[in-house]
Amino acid sequence: MTAAAGAPTRPEPPFVTRVVTTSRVRHYVSRVLAVIGLALVVVLFGLPLAWLVTAPFDSTPSLAVQWPDWTLSNFSAIAENRYALGSFANSAIIGIGTCVVVIVLGALAAYALSRVRIPGRDGLLYALLLLSSIVTGTAAMVPTFQLVNSLGLIDTHLAVVLVVSGGTLPTVIFILKDFMDSIPKSYEESARLYGAKPWQILRDVVVPIARPGLAFVAVWTLVQVWGNFLVPYLLLRTTAKQPAAVLMYTFYTESGQADLRLLSAFSLVFSIPIIAMYFLVNRRYGFRFHGGIKN
Amino acid sequence: MIGARRRVAVAFASLAAVSLAAACSGGGGGGGEETSGEGSDGPVTLTITANAISGGKNAAEADWIRDWVIPEFEAAMEAEGRDVTVEFLEEGVDDEDYKTKIALDLQSGEGADIIGIDGIWVGEFAEAGYIQPLSDVGGSAVDEWEGWDQMSESVQNAMSFEGDRYGVPQGADGRVLYYNKDLFAEAGLPEDWSPTSWDEVLDAARSLAEIDGVVPIQLNAGTAMGEATTMQGLLPLLAGTGTEVYSDGMWNGDTQGLRDVLTAYRTIYVDEGLGDPILQQEAAGRDNSFAQFAAGEIGILLEGDYFWRSVINPEEGVGTAPMENRDDVVGYTLIPAQEPGAGVEGRDFVSMGGGTGRVLNPNSENAELSWELLAFMNSAEAFQARVEGTVSITPRDDVNAEVLASDPMLTFVSENVLPINSYRPGLAAYPQVSVALQEATAAVVSGTSPEDAAAAYEEALIGIVGEENVASE
């Protein structure tokens, strides 16, 4: 939204009456435009999601969004699949594990970086942020695999948690640090007067205030992990340990044709927990993201 | 799983006394350490992996391994007084991802004892030292196996490299021209069609073009179809010009044969509009071509026997595009060379053979026993169980003679197509070369001249394999 880079602000000449009428018309027009705009937003965002709501309940789903002839048989097809239910559990383990690691380590680090001037801290943070783009790419798969292998962690959920955490921590610290920078320091000062230790201050003062930020980071991390295919696929050997994101890619025939009944129902079940988590977190803690790079 | 940790984990369960330190020694290139109490007569665990999964990709194979191979083999071992457990690691993902994973496994001295791979990977895996000739791994029993006598040379070649057998093929396939007899009748073409040159095929397509709403001929092109473009499009045509991609230790670049093939593509897609160029670019283009053929909207389609036995198979729950009247409506005929006798080795008709198979992992702790399992999986009895649900061509002549009798089409492929199969070069550079070939077809379909596309292919080839390895005319 580049403003018309016009002249610097000048006081408006007082054509009072005209200002009033034009502003009223303008106000009305802008209202109508806003409604139209928001309606378009609803269509843009809602349209692709419609298939996710109709197809799973259709006995013969196609790629088209159509009024389903209601059935729940597609969901029983999931239950019949040998690995489907277990894969959701695996996704949950990996997702929650990563969230816990990232939030605990991220909050500790972000708080320290926010409150203590460590030389070169911003540079370090940006460097890590950039490096994370390499490591989440495909070229780093071989080093990552070899590393996990030599640590003896192949075929463990822990390996997936650690690798994904390593890739997402820089961003998490970046976001949380911004959030903590905005927390008034007077609270901590008064807590210190009462003799609280730093970790107590973090636990009892900072974390409660930072909850919306932590909630945001938790959901963001979960979104990153939930759909990740390559990392769990390469690091896990046992089929029964694979998360849902990997299993989803097996619902295709040799020629790559999707089993729409299974896929649609699976997609819905696969998406619900993460949408539910967002609502839960939003209701309980609010969902705020505070971010402004300071100088 | 023979990976150190995994085996330890199994032993851990049975012995419950293994230090974690031992478990953490990473595989370096020979599996891990032997755990006490696991001699040749103690409990042994073997693992199989394949790009197949129950309820998904290649489900029939996965179900067969799980429900037939494993219980039968374990029972057979038990009868000999041996305590053997077999585990199956199912995958069922995109072939490229599967390949990456098993390459990483083999590279780090891990992986299952028996690994399913595509025949085209044999060369590059062998060059990398990931796999070794079967007889080096499985011992003398390999060469004495009865199964080799039942497999023709050309079938065995699919899993061989530089004259050594690296794996046992699990099937054999060939490619033919499918055509819709109803549309042929409508266009005044013979129902019993057997073209002997490209021109005859194109003439038939021109006749079909008279019918509204029908794509006369669909020949795989473009990069979206991946290997399907090379195997079911460019390579069979190239073989029909007597040219190979790789011959006498050199990669062939801008040859007359390639230019002829690309000209044929241009004729079909650009000059005469006999094919649907957009279909070639869709991510699901191949599937859509299946569906359109099944719906009677495509006249001629070059495909493998897989199309017949799996895709349009009218049996319940087999095909993705079942055709109730398949046996009456779908005709099939050999792919002609450009002119009679112009094909590779002076052939009149050509085909490409692919195929997958299974190899032994050189890191295996129980290599000889693994060979026993692999031989068991390729016994006549095993193949009979394998094809029980849906008939397909097995690599074994004895089984084929028995099971294919019920299917004239597969008999036709087995008897007439397999002997004229050509094979792709199983070298590490091939996947990239294949992409360059696909790009050449894509360029022609989108309007580039065949000469320019062939020249660009040669340039790409030089970039991939180096100038010293490229021959051109």
Place this chain on the structure above:
Amino acid sequence: MSSAAAPATGSTPPRRGQRRRRSAEDVAGLGRTGAGVFVAPALALIGLFLVFPAIWTIYLGMTDYRLTGFAAVDPEFVGLDNYARILGDPTFWRSLRLTLVFVLVSGIIGQSLLGFAVAWALRRITGWAKTLIETLVLAAWVVPASVASFLWIALLDRREGTLNEILGTTGMAWLIEYPMASIIVFNIWVGTAFSMLLFSSALAAVPPSQLESARMAGATGWQQLRDVVIPNIRGHILTNTLLITLWTFNTFTPYLVTAGGPNGESEIIAVYIYNTAIPGGQLGVGAAISLIMLLINLVVALGYLRVGRARGARPAEASAAEASAAEAGPTEKAP
């Protein structure tokens, strides 16, 4: 306009005063050592699972390493050959050009602007309409990538796609005819939620008193935005633009929609790396491209930060023209 807003909480130091006290005085009593203890676990994890593989990858970029074939057994050190090859490859330049368009249109313009517009429009709406819009935008963001991509493939399908149904454009193969437009819209759909959340937080923090006085002075919505809101949320705009740029640059998800096709027309750089490294097998070259990508990201990030710094150092009376330059500036510098 008034400068230096009355802070909402009496304790916050003014964020952009010349008399900034040392921003990070040690109120928590952590001390260097304590801070070190707090940072150590995260740094250890990052060091082992991020920095170490990343450096290894950079080394791989200087070899002819492959996953199979002879080069897998015994990769040769080729120094900068890979880079010479990449920079001489027109495919790379096409990919880079597509990526820049993709980042600019779908990230900086699309996600940021749409996110801001939605946040701005929703700030005074309550009730079901607000819930509906927020939910839809957020649902698009949290739906796993594999599902999201499939939803779009279904929507844009040539034969049964809902879009053709609605527009009456039967047989239109959107993903073939307009591959870049498709993945750009797809990426806007996936990522707008982040900007929306960030900007709604930012807008909530704009001091109401300032807006009130601007309204009293008869400023239109546009003028309020220009003179009050944007100067107040410059930091947020910078953060958002930086993160969105990095993420959009590195996103691989569009591969699931078009696979880089047709014929490479939507092969953005992350897809180009994948196609080089996995199907093409050239891991060394893939690693080298990754490093080039990192360097481009570095330049872009430094550009943003410079803009941010330069502006932050100024007195608070920044003019609207400069406020807008905060967004336009870096995008002009990026290429």
